Amino acid sequence: MNRAENPKSDPGNLFPGRILRWYASRKRDLPWRRTKDPYRVWISEIMLQQTTVGVVIPRYHEWLAAYPDLDSLAKAPLRKVLKSWEGLGYYQRARNLHRAAGLIVRDCGGRFPRDTEGLAGLPGFGSYTASAVASICFSRPVPVVEANVRRVMMRMLGIQGRGGPAVDARIRRFLEGAISRRSPGNFNQAMMEWGALVCRPKNPFCLRCPGRALCRAYARGEQEVIPAPKTLRAERLQAVVAVLRNGGRVLIQKRPEKGLLAGLWEFPGGKVEPGETLRTALARELKEELGLGLASVRPFATVRHAYTRYLVTLHAFEAKPAGGLNAVRPGNRPVRWVAVKSLDRYPFPSGSLQIVRLLQSE
DNA sequence: AATCCGGGGGA
DNA sequence: TCCCCAGGATT
Numbered sequence: 378m379n380r381a382e383n384p385k386s387d388p389g390n391l392f393p394g395r396i397l398r399w400y401a402s403r404k405r406d407l408p409w410r411r412t413k414d415p416y417r418v419w420i421s422e423i424m425l426q427q428t429t430v431g432v433v434i435p436r437y438h439e440w441l442a443a444y445p446d447l448d449s450l451a452k453a454p455l456r457k458v459l460k461s462w463e464g465l466g467y468y469q470r471a472r473n474l475h476r477a478a479g480l481i482v483r484d485c486g487g488r489f490p491r492d493t494e495g496l497a498g499l500p501g502f503g504s505y506t507a508s509a510v511a512s513i514c515f516s517r518p519v520p521v522v523e524a525n526v527r528r529v530m531m532r533m534l535g536i537q538g539r540g541g542p543a544v545d546a547r548i549r550r551f552l553e554g555a556i557s558r559r560s561p562g563n564f565n566q567a568m569m570e571w572g573a574l575v576c577r578p579k580n581p582f583c584l585r586c587p588g589r590a591l592c593r594a595y596a597r598g599e600q601e602v603i604p605a606p607k608t609l610r611a612e613r614l615q616a617v618v619a620v621l622r623n624g625g626r627v628l629i630q631k632r633p634e635k636g637l638l639a640g641l642w643e644f645p646g647g648k649v650e651p652g653e654t655l656r657t658a659l660a661r662e663l664k665e666e667l668g669l670g671l672a673s674v675r676p677f678a679t680v681r682h683a684y685t686r687y688l689v690t691l692h693a694f695e696a697k698p699a700g701g702l703n704a705v706r707p708g709n710r711p712v713r714w715v716a717v718k719s720l721d722r723y724p725f726p727s728g729s730l731q732i733v734r735l736l737q738s739e
Numbered sequence: 740a741a742t743c744c745g746g747g748g749g750a
Numbered sequence: 751t752c753c754c755c756a757g758g759a760t761t
Binding site: 421422423425430432467469470473503506509521524525526565566569573578579606607611688 | 751752753754755756757758759
Binding site for chain 1: 741744745
């Protein structure tokens with residue numbers, strides 16, 4: 378084992394001493410760092426999954442205003458919880474928050490489990506979140522491995538490639554020997570802050586890095602190519618949706634409870650197949666979903682938004698069905714006529730939300 | 740180990 | 751336009 382892989386022989390006392398001191402002087406003042414309340418820390422950890430700090434900060438405050446404690450979250454209806462999550466993506470996170478809150482209230486007397494194993498049994502608590510809450514709130518000496526820590530340690534240890542479960546396990550073993558016993562929560566946050574502020578994905582600040590002297594990637598000039606970039610390209614696709622009006626109301630339908638954007642609401646429509654025009658695609662979707670023939674269409678708006686690996690151009694049309702509105706024959710999915718003003722009560726994916734906003738600004 | 744699951748912001 | 755983000759669950 379080379380020197381950098383053995384935290385016991387760490388000549389400059391980089392782990393944990395220098396990292397903790399670096400953190401104490403350079404850390405950002407983030408709202409969730411002002412508390413050890415497991416409820417608040419938990420909310421922040423879930424929101425921060427695959428979501429940037431700048432996006433989370435306002436949403437964190439709004440969430441705590443709506444659900445100040447575990448009990449208020451557990452008692453809230455799921456639709457309201459999903460509405461509160463609107464725009465954050467990965468909506469399973471909101472469902473798991475709601476479920477876990479109910480479980481903690483019901484099975485744990487409203488107290489969070491205080492160790493990693495107990496926490497890991499709750500929905501939405503994976504290895505990262507369980508260790509984060511256990512270390513930050515309950516001072517358990519368990520390291521976390523997420524995107525920042527993975528990048529920092531792959532560079533420090535000179536591990537090439539994209540990383541994966543095996544690399545994470547190796548990093549975790551290293552950090553189990555390096556973590557501060559006295560302030561494991563601060564140590565974990567220090568590692569993440571190191572990755573966020575200094576050991577950034579692109580243009581890392583190597584010259585001001587506390588670990589430069591021990592960094593194998595820096596020694597080899599490989600800091601820009603570790604970790605290796607993912608090579609997944611976004612696929613473009615076109616979609617059409619119909620705004621069906623009935624007086625002041627419009628028709629929306631609920632997506633299935635599983636899969637993409639589960640349980641959210643949207644306007645009827647769907648993907649444009651190869652060879653179709655927008656109009657023929659809309660006619661086909663309205664026939665499939667609502668049993669409607671299409672009498673006339675008028676362009677309403679075009680918006681773009683990103684799905685997981687799709688970049689969608691969403692064409693909305695104001696549509697009049699053949700046979701009038703009484704001809705609507707819904708399929709399996711719940712359908713509602715909702716006053717434009719009341720669309721605020723329903724959770725929509727971001728693309729559909731843009732259409733909602735345009736309707737409400739008319 | 741590979742995929743699915745969103746959306747926003749920065750470069 | 752492309753890349754990445756305080757991951758979890760499923761297969």
